[in-house]
Amino acid sequence: MKCSFCGKEIKKGTGLLFVMLSGRGINYCSSKCRKNVEMGRKSRKVEWTDQYQNEKKARVKK
Ligand SMILES: [Zn+2]
Structure with missing residues (x-):
């Protein structure tokens, strides 16, 4: 089960x-x-969530 907000x-x-x-x-x-x-x-938009980290990775990967 994962957190609906941070995804952890x-x-x-x-x-x-x-x-x-x-x-x-x-x-x-x-x-x-x-x-x-x-x-x-x-x-x-919140730095400590998995969603933020995933987006960050996706942005760097170009
Ligand atoms: Zn959470």
């Missing part, structure tokens, strides 16, 4: 699970990630 693996028994009204489950590895989502941050 969540260990069993840790993390936070939210179920949206639509029935879709959202997992966060920590309250840090949840807060970033609540603040409206995009994971691609």
